[in-house]
Each structure stands twice: as structure tokens, then as C-alpha cells.
Amino acid sequence: MLHSRSLKGLAVPLISIAAGFIIGAILMLMFGYDPIQNYQNLFIGSLGDIYSLGETLRNMTPLILTALGFAVSSKAGFFNIGGPGQYLMGWFGAIVFALNFPNLPTVLLIIGSLVCGALLGGIWSLIAGFLRAYFGTSEVITTIMLNYIALYFINFAVKNWLASKGSDSSPNIVKKASLNTEFLQKLTNNSTFNWGFFIALITVFVIWIYFNKTRSGFEVRSVGLNEVASLYAGVNVKRTIVVAMLVSGLLAGLGGAIDGLGNFQNISVSNNLPSVGFNGMAVALLAAENPIGIIFAALLFSALQIGGLSISVYSNTPSEIVDIVIASIIFFVGIKYVFEAALAKNWRKKQRKTPDGGMDK
Amino acid sequence: MENDIVQMKNITKIFGSYKANDNISLKLKKGEILALLGENGAGKSTLMGMLSGLLKPTSGEIIINGKPAKMENPREAKALGIGMVHQHFMLIPAFSVLENIILGDEPLKAGRIDYKKAAKDIEFLAGKYHLEIDLNAKVSDITVGMQQRVEIMKALYRKANVFIFDEPTAALTPQEISQLMKITHALSEEGKSIIFITHKLKEIKEVADRCVVIRMGKVIDSVRVAETKEAALAEMMVGHKVNFAIDKKEVNQEKDIFKIEKLSVEAHGQLKIKNLDLTVHSGEIVGVAGVDGNGQSELIEAVTGLRKCKTGTIMLNGKKIQHQSARKIAEAGISCIPEDRQNVGLILPLTISENLVLKSYYKKPISNKGFLNYKKINEDGRRMIKQFDIRSQSEKELVGDLSGGNQQKVVVAREISAQPDLLIAANPTRGVDIGAIEYIHEKIMEQRNAGHGVLLVSFELEEILKLSDRVVVMHEGQIVGEIDPRDTSSEELGMLMAGKQQAEEMGEIS
Known part of the structure; x- marks a missing residue:
């Protein structure tokens, strides 16, 4: 029973992924490109050698965390679109801490920066959670607004406080604050792979424990599945909403902090919200908000993005084809109800055949 | 065979591989x-x-x-x-x-709806069949x-000869039920045939000529109602003997367990509870009818x-x-036990054992330093599934299944x-089958017999009269009467439920 349920859960994303690749292939054929060659290049360019693998893993690190953040709020029944803002705040917080305390011992400096970033992200999301719990303000609206407040506040802060005159970015953090160490660079042939990846994996495990083993995680799931029943059972629903949004923002903030320390080493003025915040939502949807699933979904998205770069290097196929594949996958996940209805038919037939399955239905 | 208006022959209906109807045959005579x-x-x-x-149908005629x-x-069925x-x-x-009655079948006059003619036709039908609308x-x-009478009129207006009433009494007061029975008889006297779907035995005895019992997709028997006892019908429906009697022990009922004094409650800006007093003693089931x-x-x-109380006290x-x-x-x-088990009482996508700890998960020994002991949760789940005879495949099955x-x-x-100390049960048996009803009633009675208080709020008068030691009637946020269930019929109770004023009006009509 349980076994078949998880199998069924896997079927929808797998079909969606296959369908996305097929759509990509059809389009390439229509415009005269070779899909097999391109998919091969995509694969080699993302996972084919140790350097590409390093890049892919580095690129998936913040995706994992923004996806986890989205998943936590979503489990509590909220649509937290604030991932980009929370990620930005996390990035900003980590860089500010690292720039201000360069003389701290390495471990303290890194932990301090990560915590500072995560907390800023958490506070950013907490604002939306608080407004939602106590005033009923739609978290969709507030998180979108908070995204832009974060973007422009950080642009302002970078220009006026962090950057030297005439520059658009902060100075680089000291080397020891970086998550990108020589050891890992050597190991991955000078890729940008950094320790953040392992922090993200540990976080996935922690969140899995949180949902499946802790009291607070159980409350978040209960409230998300049925707020009225939770209220009736005595759960403090308002506090649970605030907690869920806080955890959600902490995760996205941590994603930003890791990217800041591991990938960018500084923070610059930017025109747009970081796409990793939005892609995290797509990753979470593809993974059906399952923490373990998020690792694989993030790997796929990251591999497509990194491998997509080499498509246009080795052939004249535009690398945007990858965006079409990604968009198609999300589209098919979105219409999963169609698949589920089709699968459910088959499934019911099989279930009825089991000796004890039919009676009580 | 001439007067068989409907004949269903060897009907089988299969959904997927599930047989919902298995070779069912059924005849309906004119006026039956x-x-x-x-x-x-x-x-x-x-x-x-x-x-x-x-x-x-998958097969059959x-x-x-x-x-x-x-x-x-x-539409084609209606035409027939x-x-x-x-x-x-x-x-x-x-x-x-x-407008509701004529919708879809509007009489036209020069392209416009002829409301006058429609009203005249309907009033004629209403008079003939005692349908007050x-x-x-x-x-x-x-x-x-x-x-409901409007629904019946809709069918009459479309010249229906066969009426199917699907659980028609579920939401009605006793007065409305007896009115429906009158209408049903009037329809049958005029030669209309009626199929009355129900699981209430008393109504069958009151209204039907013949009864077809279906169990698990098969016809178990077709009997003449006048010659069959209620207990026999129940047994056919459930498949085993049904125990109607309930074990009501003499218990000490002196202690006040629960007391409400001068309670007022507001909802949506309206005063929904007005100055209400209510007491539940130890070993007592107080029924709240209304x-x-x-x-x-x-x-x-x-x-x-x-919900917040505006004024008054509630004491346990x-x-x-x-x-x-x-x-x-x-x-x-x-x-x-809340009225709406699917949306309030349970979280359907959680497992049985998780739902069983929904009110105790935060306490030791289930929760320890913020972590939940799932081993214990599932163990307890298994034990309670056994103890309370919950038919399931495992404690990890989702409650929604x-x-x-x-x-x-x-x-x-x-x-x-x-x-x-106090159990509140709100419509505890609504929409559950007879076997489970019997079981739930037993469990409620056990609470009482153990000397605890029970507040039973129900729209099923039979249930209230059967279980309660004392019955209070609620009308517009107040307790308007208290009766002894041993010497009160559901008709009398219904009068109180409808409120005094309305009850008087009804008295004039009938």
C-alpha cells in the first residue's frame, strides 16, 4: 500500500521529465538541429567530467536551499514567493558579516556569516508570516512586495555603504571566509565547487528529520493539510504559521549566504531578482516538496542549466532550447492531475485485484 | 405483467473491476x-x-x-x-x-415566458397532491x-410517473417527514410509482408496500413490508443480527460535572447563543435536540x-x-466528536496512527524534547485499531482511505x-453504516455508565431519544424546553424543535 503510493509519486515527475525532453527534441528536429547530439553534449557538459560535475553541484546548492524553503512554507499551506528576496537578504547578510569581522577565527567567521545571512532571510519571510497569521494578509502579495524591497534596499546599501566610490560592488571577503577552498578546487579541476554543497545536503537531512520526526514539523504538516482540524485539535495555528515562514526564510537565506561566501565572494548591485529564488519553486514542485526528491530535482535543473551552456559551444543550437525543456517539465508537473487521473485508473484496477483491497472502498 | 411500469432486468454495473451492482432485477408496479x-x-x-x-449499465436491460x-x-430519462x-x-x-420549477421547461407565449399559465398549472398540481408551496x-x-416539495413539484410538472426519492428524510423535522409521507401516499393514490431510498426502517414500515434489500451490490430479498418485522429488515440489510436494545445501567447522577450559566455567544455579528443555562451530571447523557x-x-x-464567549460562565x-x-x-x-469528521475531526492525508495522536502528540511519552516517538505512535495506533475495531490494512494507512x-x-x-469527564458528541453517527452506528452508540453509553458526562447534539431524534437520560430542545440560541425521553414521542419533540410559535401555526394547519 505505502510502497505503491511512493512509486506512484515518482511516476508523475519522471513522466514530466521525459515529456520535457521529448518536447525539446521535437523542437530541435523541427528547426534542423540534432537532438541526440545536443543531449549528449548537454550530458557531457554537465556531468561528463570532474570540472563540469563540480560546476553542476555548485549551481545546485542554492537551488536545493531555496526549494527546501519553498517546500516548508508550502507544507504549511502557504505560497511563499519570497524566495528571491530571502536569498538576497541571506547573501547580503553573509557578506556584511564577513566584511565586518575579518579577524575572527575561520570557523567562527564562516558560521557567523552563514547564521547572519540565514537570519536575515528568516526575518524577511517572518514579516510575511506574521502579517498572514495575525492580520490575514495574503502571503503571496507580501512576499512579492518584500522581494522588491530587498532588491532595492540591497542596491542602496551596496552603493552607499559597501562599495567604494564609483563602484557597483562590495569589496571581496577575506579568503578564509570563503567556502571555496584550494583543496576542493584541486579536486574538481578548478571548478567553483565549494563546501556549501555539503552544508546543503546536511540541511536536507535536517529538514527531513524536521518534517518526519519532530513535533514542530508535525504541527506544520497538520496545519498545512487541514487548518480547521488542527485548530480543533488544539494546535496553536498562528504560531505554527509564523514558525513555518521563519524556517522557510532561514533556508532561502542560507542559500543566499552560501552563494555569497562560496560563489560570489562579494555582493553587487543588480537589476533583477535572482532567478535561483524562482527556480527553487520549480524544483520543489517537481520534487513534490519531498526533501530527498529536492536533491534530485535540483541536480536535474542544475545539470540542464550548466550543460545548456555547452550546447551552444559545440553546435550552433541556441542554448535557450534548455529553457524550453525546463519550462516544459514544469508545465507537465503543473498538469500532473491529468497524469494522475490516467494513472489512477490503472492503479485502481491493480488494487482491486489484491485480495483485501476492494471491500472497504 | 401489464402494470409493471419499470422493469430492471439482470443489471450489472462495473466500475473498473469493482462490481457496484451485480445482476440486480427489480420491478415497480403502477401506484406502488x-x-x-x-x-x-x-x-x-x-x-x-x-x-x-x-x-x-454494463449489462442488463x-x-x-x-x-x-x-x-x-x-434528459431522456425525464422524457420517459x-x-x-x-x-x-x-x-x-x-x-x-x-422560476425554479419551470426552469428548462418554460411555457412560452409569443416568445416570452407565460408565468400565468405556469403558475396556474402548478397550483392545480399542488392542490391535487397536497404540496404546499x-x-x-x-x-x-x-x-x-x-x-424538497419544490423538487417534487419539478418532477410532477414534467409529468413524471416514477418518482425516485433519494434519502428524502435526512434533513427534515418530524412534522415535515409526516407531511412528506402524506404527499407520497397521495402520489401513489393517483397512480404514480415511487422508489423510496432509505436506511431508516421506521419510514419503510410507515410508507412502503414492498421493500427490496440490497447488500454489497446484490439483491438480498424482496419482501412485503406489512408482513416483515423491522428487526428482520435490519438483519437483511446488515447481514447479521442487529442489537437494538442498549445497556443503560443505573448510575449515580448527583454530581454536576459540567455547568453552563447565562452563556451568550456571537457569530458573524449576530447573537447565536442567548443567555443559555445547561447542566450535565455525572453518568448522564444530555441530548440537545434542535x-x-x-x-x-x-x-x-x-x-x-x-469561539469566544461574550458573557456567562462555563464550568467543568x-x-x-x-x-x-x-x-x-x-x-x-x-x-x-465534531460534527464534520472529514474537515474538523480528522486530517485525511495523515495516517490513522497520526490522527489518533492529534490531541496528545505534544505530550510525553510521545513527544520528547521536541522529537516525536513514531515507534510509540504506531504501537499505540495498532493497539487502538484493535481495541476500537477500526477496519484497516495497517496503522499507517491514510485515514482518507x-x-x-x-x-x-x-x-x-x-x-x-x-x-x-465530559464527552461532546455532535451527530456522531451521521452518514455511517448501521454496524458502526451500533458500535458508536455502545461506546457513548459506556462513557455514561462509567460515570462521565455526555452532551449529545444530534439531528437524529431517534438517536437522541434512544441514548439520552434527559433531552433539552434548542431553538434560536436558547433552551426552550426539557423533556424526559422515556415518555416523549419524536412528534412531540419535533413540535418543540420547530419553536413554540411555529408549532402553534402547524397545529392550525393539520
Whole structure:
């Protein structure tokens, strides 16, 4: 029973992924490109050698965390679109801490920066959670607004406080604050792979424990599945909403902090919200908000993005084809109800055949 | 054979690989009232769905007026004279009664709807069949009983010869039920045939000529109602002997367990509970009867801490409990089987064992330093599944996959195992099958016999009269009367439920 349920859960994303690749292939054929060659290049360019693998893993690190953040709020029944803002705040917080305390011992400096970033992200999301719990303000609206407040506040802060005159970015953090160490660079042939990846994996495990083993995680799931029943059972629903949004923002903030320390080493003025915040939502949807699933979904998205770069290097196929594949996958996940209805038919037939399955239905 | 108006021959309906109807044959004579008896999920609705054109049989034949009928949709069934009165009425609340009746079949005069002719036709029919309806009233303003009469009129207006009543008495007061019975007899006297779907035995005895019992998709028997006892019908429906008697012990009822004084509660800006007093003693089941919407839900919400009390006190064992959180009140010793188990009592996508700890997960030994002991949760789950006879595949099965009766058993198991001083049960057996009803009644009675208090809020008068030691009647947020269930009939109780004023009016009519 349980076994078949998880199998069924896997079927929808797998079909969606296959369908996305097929759509990509059809389009390439229509415009005269070779899909097999391109998919091969995509694969080699993302996972084919140790350097590409390093890049892919580095690129998936913040995706994992923004996806986890989205998943936590979503489990509590909220649509937290604030991932980009929370990620930005996390990035900003980590860089500010690292720039201000360069003389701290390495471990303290890194932990301090990560915590500072995560907390800023958490506070950013907490604002939306608080407004939602106590005033009923739609978290969709507030998180979108908070995204832009974060973007422009950080642009302002970078220009006026962090950057030297005439520059658009902060100075680089000291080397020891970086998550990108020589050891890992050597190991991955000078890729940008950094320790953040392992922090993200540990976080996935922690969140899995949180949902499946802790009291607070159980409350978040209960409230998300049925707020009225939770209220009736005595759960403090308002506090649970605030907690869920806080955890959600902490995760996205941590994603930003890791990217800041591991990938960018500084923070610059930017025109747009970081796409990793939005892609995290797509990753979470593809993974059906399952923490373990998020690792694989993030790997796929990251591999497509990194491998997509080499498509246009080795052939004249535009690398945007990858965006079409990604968009198609999300589209098919979105219409999963169609698949589920089709699968459910088959499934019911099989279930009825089991000796004890039919009676009580 | 001449007067068989409907014949269903060897009907089988298969969904996927599930046989909902298995080789069912059924005959309906002109002017006959046929009861279709069966538990939830026995296949009654499927069978009637085929007769009314909603479903197509997998195999078998339907013969109407001697001619084989292949109905593709409900419209064709209507044209053949089949009129369905659904359990959930299909009326447009913003339209008047008249507009609802003629909708889809409007008489036209020069391209415009001829309301005068429609009204005249309908009034003629209303007089003939004792259907009291107010044609000009808006459907949203009329009572449930009148809405049902509108549905019947809709079918009559379309010249139906066969009426299918799907659980017609579920939402009616006793007065409305007896009015419906009169209408049913009037229809049959005029040569109309009626199929009466129900699982209430008393109604069958009262109204039907013949009764077809269906169990698990098969016809168990077809009997003449006058010659068959209720107990025999029940046994056929359930498949085993049903125990109607209930073990009511003499217990000490002196102690006040629960006391409400001068309680007022507001909801949506309206005063829903007005200055209400209520006491439950030890070892006592107090039944709260009343028509839906007279403040019962608000009363329960106020007592369980989900709604603020405006004024007044609520005391459990002499301690005030109002203005406390739902959790504090539950800890003080109040359990509640809520009316809506699917949306309030349970979280359907969680497992049985998770639902069983929904009110105790935060306490030791289940929760330890913020972590939940799932081993213990599942162990307890297995034990309670056994103890409360919850039919399931495992404790990790999702509650949403259980049948209604078993879902309710999960709620009952959780609430009773908390060993409450006061158990509130709101319509505890609504929509569950007879076997589960029997079981839930036993469990409630056990609470009482153990010397605890029970507050039973129910729209099923039979249930209230059967279980309660004392019955209070609620009307417009107040207790308007108290009766002794041993010497009160459901008719008398119904009068009180309708409120004094309305009761007087009804007296004039009948």
C-alpha cells in the first residue's frame, strides 16, 4: 500500500521529465538541429567530467536551499514567493558579516556569516508570516512586495555603504571566509565547487528529520493539510504559521549566504531578482516538496542549466532550447492531475485485484 | 405483467473491476411505493443512477412502460417519466420557487415566458397532491422541507410517473417527514410509482408496500413490508443480527460535572447563543435536540474553546474553563466528536496512527524534547485499531482511505481514550453504516455508565431519544424546553424543535 503510493509519486515527475525532453527534441528536429547530439553534449557538459560535475553541484546548492524553503512554507499551506528576496537578504547578510569581522577565527567567521545571512532571510519571510497569521494578509502579495524591497534596499546599501566610490560592488571577503577552498578546487579541476554543497545536503537531512520526526514539523504538516482540524485539535495555528515562514526564510537565506561566501565572494548591485529564488519553486514542485526528491530535482535543473551552456559551444543550437525543456517539465508537473487521473485508473484496477483491497472502498 | 411500469432486468454495473451492482432485477408496479433499503455503499445510488439516466449499465436491460429504454442522459430519462428528487437539492437559491420549477421547461407565449399559465398549472398540481408551496418565495428563504416539495413539484410538472426519492428524510423535522409521507401516499393514490431510498426502517414500515434489500451490490430479498418485522429488515440489510436494545445501567447522577450559566455567544455579528443555562451530571447523557442552525454549532465551539464567549460562565468540575485555549480545555477533561469528521475531526492525508495522536502528540511519552516517538505512535495506533475495531490494512494507512464508519471510529477512539469527564458528541453517527452506528452508540453509553458526562447534539431524534437520560430542545440560541425521553414521542419533540410559535401555526394547519 505505502510502497505503491511512493512509486506512484515518482511516476508523475519522471513522466514530466521525459515529456520535457521529448518536447525539446521535437523542437530541435523541427528547426534542423540534432537532438541526440545536443543531449549528449548537454550530458557531457554537465556531468561528463570532474570540472563540469563540480560546476553542476555548485549551481545546485542554492537551488536545493531555496526549494527546501519553498517546500516548508508550502507544507504549511502557504505560497511563499519570497524566495528571491530571502536569498538576497541571506547573501547580503553573509557578506556584511564577513566584511565586518575579518579577524575572527575561520570557523567562527564562516558560521557567523552563514547564521547572519540565514537570519536575515528568516526575518524577511517572518514579516510575511506574521502579517498572514495575525492580520490575514495574503502571503503571496507580501512576499512579492518584500522581494522588491530587498532588491532595492540591497542596491542602496551596496552603493552607499559597501562599495567604494564609483563602484557597483562590495569589496571581496577575506579568503578564509570563503567556502571555496584550494583543496576542493584541486579536486574538481578548478571548478567553483565549494563546501556549501555539503552544508546543503546536511540541511536536507535536517529538514527531513524536521518534517518526519519532530513535533514542530508535525504541527506544520497538520496545519498545512487541514487548518480547521488542527485548530480543533488544539494546535496553536498562528504560531505554527509564523514558525513555518521563519524556517522557510532561514533556508532561502542560507542559500543566499552560501552563494555569497562560496560563489560570489562579494555582493553587487543588480537589476533583477535572482532567478535561483524562482527556480527553487520549480524544483520543489517537481520534487513534490519531498526533501530527498529536492536533491534530485535540483541536480536535474542544475545539470540542464550548466550543460545548456555547452550546447551552444559545440553546435550552433541556441542554448535557450534548455529553457524550453525546463519550462516544459514544469508545465507537465503543473498538469500532473491529468497524469494522475490516467494513472489512477490503472492503479485502481491493480488494487482491486489484491485480495483485501476492494471491500472497504 | 401489464402494470409493471419499470422493469430492471439482470443489471450489472462495473466500475473498473469493482462490481457496484451485480445482476440486480427489480420491478415497480403502477401506484406502488417501493423501498430500496441498504447500507451506505451497498449500491442503491448506482442502481438509481442508471434508472435516472446518469449512468449506463454494463449489462442488463431497463424496460419502461413495456419498452426497452436506452437512456443516454438524464434528459431522456425525464422524457420517459422518471423524476429524481435528489438528496442534495438542485435548486437555484436566487430564483423564485416558480422560476425554479419551470426552469428548462418554460411555457412560452409569443416568445416570452407565460408565468400565468405556469403558475396556474402548478397550483392545480399542488392542490391535487397536497404540496404546499409558495410560488413567489425565493428559494434561499424557504425551509428545507419546502425545497424538497419544490423538487417534487419539478418532477410532477414534467409529468413524471416514477418518482425516485433519494434519502428524502435526512434533513427534515418530524412534522415535515409526516407531511412528506402524506404527499407520497397521495402520489401513489393517483397512480404514480415511487422508489423510496432509505436506511431508516421506521419510514419503510410507515410508507412502503414492498421493500427490496440490497447488500454489497446484490439483491438480498424482496419482501412485503406489512408482513416483515423491522428487526428482520435490519438483519437483511446488515447481514447479521442487529442489537437494538442498549445497556443503560443505573448510575449515580448527583454530581454536576459540567455547568453552563447565562452563556451568550456571537457569530458573524449576530447573537447565536442567548443567555443559555445547561447542566450535565455525572453518568448522564444530555441530548440537545434542535433544527440545524439554532446555535448548536456555536455552543460546541464555545465550549471547546474555538469561539469566544461574550458573557456567562462555563464550568467543568467546578472550575471555569471559558476564555481558555482549545488545548487547555481538552486537557481539563473535555473531548469532542465534531460534527464534520472529514474537515474538523480528522486530517485525511495523515495516517490513522497520526490522527489518533492529534490531541496528545505534544505530550510525553510521545513527544520528547521536541522529537516525536513514531515507534510509540504506531504501537499505540495498532493497539487502538484493535481495541476500537477500526477496519484497516495497517496503522499507517491514510485515514482518507477508510470508509466513513471507520473514519468516525478513529475520531471516537481518540476522543474516548483521552478519558474525558465530559464527552461532546455532535451527530456522531451521521452518514455511517448501521454496524458502526451500533458500535458508536455502545461506546457513548459506556462513557455514561462509567460515570462521565455526555452532551449529545444530534439531528437524529431517534438517536437522541434512544441514548439520552434527559433531552433539552434548542431553538434560536436558547433552551426552550426539557423533556424526559422515556415518555416523549419524536412528534412531540419535533413540535418543540420547530419553536413554540411555529408549532402553534402547524397545529392550525393539520
